[in-house]
Amino acid sequence: MEIHRVAAFSDNYIFVLHDIAQGQAAVVDPGDAEPVLQTLKELGATLTAIFNTHHHSDHVGGNRQLLERFPQAQVYGGAEDRGRIPGQTHFLQEGDWVQICDRQAEVIFVPGHTYAHIAYYLAPATPNDWGELFCGDTLFAGGCGRLFEGTPQQMVESLGKLRQLPDTTRVWCAHEYTLSNLKFAVTVDGTNATLQQRLKQVQAARAQDQPTVPTELGLEKQTNPFLRWDQASLQQAMNSTSTVQTFARLRGKKDLF
Numbered sequence: 001m002e003i004h005r006v007a008a009f010s011d012n013y014i015f016v017l018h019d020i021a022q023g024q025a026a027v028v029d030p031g032d033a034e035p036v037l038q039t040l041k042e043l044g045a046t047l048t049a050i051f052n053t054h055h056h057s058d059h060v061g062g063n064r065q066l067l068e069r070f071p072q073a074q075v076y077g078g079a080e081d082r083g084r085i086p087g088q089t090h091f092l093q094e095g096d097w098v099q100i101c102d103r104q105a106e107v108i109f110v111p112g113h114t115y116a117h118i119a120y121y122l123a124p125a126t127p128n129d130w131g132e133l134f135c136g137d138t139l140f141a142g143g144c145g146r147l148f149e150g151t152p153q154q155m156v157e158s159l160g161k162l163r164q165l166p167d168t169t170r171v172w173c174a175h176e177y178t179l180s181n182l183k184f185a186v187t188v189d190g191t192n193a194t195l196q197q198r199l200k201q202v203q204a205a206r207a208q209d210q211p212t213v214p215t216e217l218g219l220e221k222q223t224n225p226f227l228r229w230d231q232a233s234l235q236q237a238m239n240s241t242s243t244v245q246t247f248a249r250l251r252g253k254k255d256l257f
């Protein structure tokens with residue numbers, strides 16, 4: 001299976017997963033149909049499945065148009081998003097397994113950004129290979145999603161589940177927010193040398209208009225403040241006494257950044 005990163009709108013990424021042997025493809029979070037149809041045409045692939053992480057229009061806005069072209073395609077999303085995802089045929093819960101091309105994906109329930117948000121985790125095909133995580137607007141490179149429908153407690157639990165995945169997991173997040181996220185991160189975790197080095201690399205990449213997604217979970221664990229709410233330095237910086245309070249204050253500061 002090959003993963004193609006497709007840019008959409010001003011800063012969204014849509015992912016087209018191509019099963020070359022079968023000539024079939026799946027798509028994750030098609031906010032816009034046009035760039036997906038273009039990619040499928042270039043690949044010569046038939047779309048068989050749409051995987052949505054949550055109901056926001058920049059993630060599901062292309063579902064209907066894709067279904068007009070590929071009426072047989074199945075549409076997967078969270079059980080609690082029933083009625084909010086156009087064309088949804090499969091209603092998924094924590095621990096469900098779904099076939100994505102030639103791989104099996106585990107469904108992880110990650111409420112917080114929305115109350116129904118799910119992520120898809122594909123374990124490595126072979127022991128030395130990468131795992132793949134499609135996490136929508138829950139975890140970003142250097143940051144996390146805003147809390148539109150969930151509480152800090154929920155988001156800490158959701159991010160905690162993602163943090164338990166292996167370091168060798170590629171994180172395919174749905175927006176190019178990395179530079180802004182890392183500029184914020186250094187204001188709260190300024191003594192973190194790995195973070196400072198990462199900011200320089202991302203500044204250089206963005207100056208040349210290069211994408212910073214996917215990112216690696218191991219690096220996120222070292223540099224993303226929204227996975228580091230239990231670090232003493234961050235608790236101190238937020239003048240907080242609990243992990244949830246640290247997270248809530250970090251998220252509040254980022255909302256105003």
Ligand SMILES: [Zn+2]
Binds near residue numbers: 054056113137
């Ligand atoms: Zn969203």
